[in-house]
Amino acid sequence: MENVSLVPDKTATNVRALHWAGFAGVAVLVLVTSGIPLPAVAVVTLGVAGMGTLVLTWLGIGRHAAELPVRRLYGIAASWCLPLLAARPLFSGDVHSYLAQGVIAAKGFDAYLLGPAAALGADSPVTQQVSHYWQDTPAPYGPAFVTLSRTIAHLAGENLLATVLLHRLVEVAGVVLLAWALPRLARRVGVSPSVALWLALLNPLVLWHVVGGVHNDGLMVGLMVAGVELVLMGASRAGAARPALIAAGVVVVGVAANVKIVAVAALCFVGVDLFRRARPAGRIAVVLGLPAVFAATTVAISAGSGLGFGWIRALAGVSGQVHSWLAPTNELGFLVGGLGKLGGLDLTDSAIKVFSAIGAILGLLAGARLLWLTYREKLHPLLGAGLAFAAMLVFGPVVQPWYLLWTIALLAVSLTTDRARWILAGVSSVFALLLPPAGGVAALVLGYLFAAVLLVGTLLLLRKKRVALAEKQLQTLVADYPPLLVRSGAGRDEQR
Incomplete structure (x- = not known):
C-alpha cells in the first residue's frame, strides 16, 4: 500500500525548505555551466557550491524519507x-x-569496426566534438543503443x-522506468518505497x-529494474499470466543488456531464484527458457537492426583502452608503475594488465559466491545482484561515478x-562531488576550496539563525506564561 500517511507540520516545513534549497x-x-562569461575559478566555485547544496539537501531529506508519500518524492525528483x-x-562529453x-x-x-576519425574523418565537426581518447575507438555499446543513436542521427x-536533447529524453525515459519499478521492488523485500525512491x-x-x-547507464538501469520487476511479478502469479510476465521481463532485461551488457547479471540472480523455487519439472523450463528468451531477444535486435554481432568483439577490445583512475585495480597498477619509475622501469601498463586479470578472477569468484548464497536463500536475489554489481566496480578495469x-x-x-x-548514501555523496564542472588545475584547487568555505560558512550562519530563533521562542514562552512559572516555583517551595 502506498505511503499516504500525514506528514507532521514541522517535517513538512523542513522538507519544503530542503526541496527548494536543492x-x-x-x-x-x-547557470554557471551555461556558457556565460565567468572565470574558471568562479565556475568551479559556484558549480561545486551548487552541487554541494544539492547533496546536503538530499541527505537532509533522507532523514524524513520514510515519512514522506511516494508522490511527494516524485514531485521533488521532477x-x-x-x-x-x-x-x-x-x-x-x-x-x-x-x-x-x-x-x-x-x-x-x-x-x-571504425571509430569517428576513421569513419567520418579527423576534420569532421562531429569527430572534433569527441574526446581525443575515443576518436579512434569503435562503439562499446550494444546494438539496442546504437540503433537508438542511429535513429536520432x-x-x-x-x-x-x-x-543532446533527444538523447537526454531517452535517458529521462530510463529515469521514469526507474521511478516505476523502485517502489514495487522495495515492497517485495519489505523496504519502505519512499526510502528506496529517496536513495536511488x-x-x-x-x-x-x-x-x-x-x-x-540511465536507460540501461531503468530497463533492467523494470524487467526484473516484471519477472518477479510473473513469479508471484499463477496461470497463463505467469510465463507471459516472466518472458516479458526477460525481454526487457535483454534490451537493457543490449544497451550495456552488464545488465545480464541481474537476470542471473532472478533466474537462480526462479530455479530454486520451481518444482523439479519447472526447473528445466527455467534453465532452458530464460537463456532462450534472452538469446532470441539479442539475436532479434542484432539481426533486425542490421548492425550484426560485431558489438560482441568490440566489447572485449574497447574496455581496457583507457586506464580509469577510479578503478582500484588500475590504482594498484599506477602505484607499481610509480615505484618502477623510481628505478628507471616502465611497469605501469604491465602492472595494470596483471592487476586487471587478478581483478577479473576475483570478480568471477565473488559473483559465483553471491549466486550460491542466493540459491541457498542467504541473500535476496535483488541484494545478491546489487552486491554483484558492487563487486564489478571493486574488481573491474573501468569505474566511473555513474557506474x-x-x-x-x-x-x-x-x-x-x-x-x-x-553508508551507500555517503558513498554516493562522495562520488557526486568527484567530477568538477570545469577544468584547469589551479581553478580546481581554488574552486573546491572556495566552495567548501562558502558551504561551511552558510551552514554556520543558518545554524546561528536557528539558535537565535529558538532563544527568541523561549523568551516569548517565558513572557507569555509567568503565572505558570510562579505557581511551579511556589509548589516546589512548599514541597521543600
Whole structure:
C-alpha cells in the first residue's frame, strides 16, 4: 500500500525548505555551466557550491524519507530534474561519442569496426566534438543503443543541440522506468518505497550523470529494474499470466543488456531464484527458457537492426583502452608503475594488465559466491545482484561515478538496515562531488576550496539563525506564561 500517511507540520516545513534549497543548487550549477562569461575559478566555485547544496539537501531529506508519500518524492525528483533538461552536457562529453556512433551507423559504416576519425574523418565537426581518447575507438555499446543513436542521427543529423536533447529524453525515459519499478521492488523485500525512491531516484548521481550528463547507464538501469520487476511479478502469479510476465521481463532485461551488457547479471540472480523455487519439472523450463528468451531477444535486435554481432568483439577490445583512475585495480597498477619509475622501469601498463586479470578472477569468484548464497536463500536475489554489481566496480578495469547507479538501484530496494543505507548514501555523496564542472588545475584547487568555505560558512550562519530563533521562542514562552512559572516555583517551595 502506498505511503499516504500525514506528514507532521514541522517535517513538512523542513522538507519544503530542503526541496527548494536543492532546486536552487541545481539551478546555480546549470547557470554557471551555461556558457556565460565567468572565470574558471568562479565556475568551479559556484558549480561545486551548487552541487554541494544539492547533496546536503538530499541527505537532509533522507532523514524524513520514510515519512514522506511516494508522490511527494516524485514531485521533488521532477523539480530537481527540470533545470537539467536545459543544461549543457555535464561532467563528460560521452554524448558526443553517442552522436558520432549514430552518424557512423546512419551513413552505413560499421560502428563496431571504425571509430569517428576513421569513419567520418579527423576534420569532421562531429569527430572534433569527441574526446581525443575515443576518436579512434569503435562503439562499446550494444546494438539496442546504437540503433537508438542511429535513429536520432537520422532525425537530427549532425545538429548538436537537437542530438543532446533527444538523447537526454531517452535517458529521462530510463529515469521514469526507474521511478516505476523502485517502489514495487522495495515492497517485495519489505523496504519502505519512499526510502528506496529517496536513495536511488533522488540520488545526485542520477541528476548529474543521467539527466545532466546524458549517460546511457540511465536507460540501461531503468530497463533492467523494470524487467526484473516484471519477472518477479510473473513469479508471484499463477496461470497463463505467469510465463507471459516472466518472458516479458526477460525481454526487457535483454534490451537493457543490449544497451550495456552488464545488465545480464541481474537476470542471473532472478533466474537462480526462479530455479530454486520451481518444482523439479519447472526447473528445466527455467534453465532452458530464460537463456532462450534472452538469446532470441539479442539475436532479434542484432539481426533486425542490421548492425550484426560485431558489438560482441568490440566489447572485449574497447574496455581496457583507457586506464580509469577510479578503478582500484588500475590504482594498484599506477602505484607499481610509480615505484618502477623510481628505478628507471616502465611497469605501469604491465602492472595494470596483471592487476586487471587478478581483478577479473576475483570478480568471477565473488559473483559465483553471491549466486550460491542466493540459491541457498542467504541473500535476496535483488541484494545478491546489487552486491554483484558492487563487486564489478571493486574488481573491474573501468569505474566511473555513474557506474555506481548499477548497484545503487538494486541495493536501494534490498538493504534493510538504516546503517547500510546511510553508508551507500555517503558513498554516493562522495562520488557526486568527484567530477568538477570545469577544468584547469589551479581553478580546481581554488574552486573546491572556495566552495567548501562558502558551504561551511552558510551552514554556520543558518545554524546561528536557528539558535537565535529558538532563544527568541523561549523568551516569548517565558513572557507569555509567568503565572505558570510562579505557581511551579511556589509548589516546589512548599514541597521543600
